[in-house]
Amino acid sequence: MSSPYSEEARPLDPRRGPANRPRRLRATPAMRRLVAETRLHPADLILPMFVREGTTAPIPISSMPGVVQHSTESLKKAVTDAAAAGIGGIMLFGVPEHKDATGSGATDPEGILNVATRIAVAxxxxxxxxxxxxxxxxxxxxxxxxVLDENGYVDNDASLERYRDMGVAQAEAGSQLLGLSGMMDGQVAAVRDALDGAGFGNTPILAYAAKYASAFYGPFREAVQSSLEGDRRTYQQDPANRREGMRELDLDLAEGADIVMVKPAMSYLDVLADAAATSPVPVWAYQVSGEYAMIEAAAAHGWIDRRRAIEESVLGIRRAGADAVLTYWATELAGWIR
Incomplete structure (x- = not known):
């Protein structure tokens, strides 16, 4: 049986033209706005922020024009601006002066990330x-x-012990949502157990459930002054695999994740749509540094319309099913929306 809305319902009459004219709903800005299927709202945006130890002024990140490594002082204004823009949240990354084999600065109450957290919360x-x-x-x-074993291989279970301590340290510093991005097996269960045991049963967990070993993380390495040599393919997911993303998501949900994440966003919209179709908890996506850098670079050369490209890129992520988007344009985009 044919649809009552199909051309078959009323044969084409050359004198009258097609019966169905989708362009009727595109005729004016007001009409397009009224029938839009997906909308952007400031509350759906989260701003990733880098805070660098030992600096007294923000330091520009060359591969991410407009993004900086904040000092603890400049962080204050950036947080105030983000709050005034009405965005949903901020995600903090620490850039320490000193590093070691076990990442001891991550669990030091006076480490840069924990200090920055207290400042941001205030x-x-x-x-x-x-x-x-x-x-x-x-x-x-x-x-x-x-952490690495004697052969230089990332030791999954030893790393979980560090994550447990890190989770408690962050909760003690006042973090209101812990973003587990390491892609170790069992990380959600380990951190959930540690938080509950330390009296932080109400602190939620964001699981980077489907995080892929992507080339689009390149500028982020500069942003955090990464010491990495080699790659992370033994624990981050293979970009070739779609179903595996759902396996990771199911495991994180079973371990108690409150929110799940797909990262990156742009090249993994199919995975994001799969997650959104099945997840009983909110699904977020991270528009990563390479996605940001490509648009900024193309816009700087005059090859694309910067604002339209930014809006369209984030709208596409939301349309694919993301309930919220981590994007370096969060504050700026929220200003346009408002």
Whole structure:
């Protein structure tokens, strides 16, 4: 049986033209706005922020025009601006002066990430959610997301012990959402157990459930002054694999994740759509540094319309199913929306 909306329902009459004219709903800006299927809102945006130890002024990141490594002082204004823009939250990354094999700075109460967390929480008040990256890569002298065994291989279970301590340290500093990005097996269960045991049962966990070993992380390495040599393909996912993303998501949900993440966003919209179709908890996506850098570079050369490209890129991520998007344009984009 044909659809009542199909051309078959009323044969084409050359004198009258086609019966169905989708362009009717595109005729004016007001009409397009009224029938839009996906919308952007400031509360759906999260701003990743880098805070560098030992600096008194923000330091520009050359591969990410417009993004800086904040000092603890410049962080205050950036948080205030983000809150005023009405975005949903910020995600903090620490850039320490000193690194070691186990990333001891990650669990030091006076380490840069924990200090920055206390500052951000004080500045933000109840205006936005202060989140923290729970991973060791910024703090290890080898640049991996966990500790290494005697053969130089990332030791999964030894890394979980560091994550447990890191989770408690971040919660004690006031983090309101822990972003587990290390891609170690069992990380959600380990951190959840540690938080519950330390009296932080109400601190939620954001699981980077489907995090791929992507070339688009390149500028981020500069942003955190990564010491990495080699790659992270033994623990981050193979870009060729779609179903594996759902396996990771299911495991994290079973271990108690409160929110799940797909990272990167742009090249993994199929994985994001799969996650959004099945997840009982919010699904977020991270528009990573390479995605940001490509648009900024093309816009700087006059090859694309910067604002339209930014808006379209984030809208596409939301359309694919992301409930919220981590993007370096969060504050600026929120200003346009408002």
């Amino acid at each position: 500045e933000a008040g109840d205006a936005l959610v202060v989140q923290t990256d729970l991973c060791l890569d910024e703090f290890t002298d080898h640049g991996h997301c966990g």
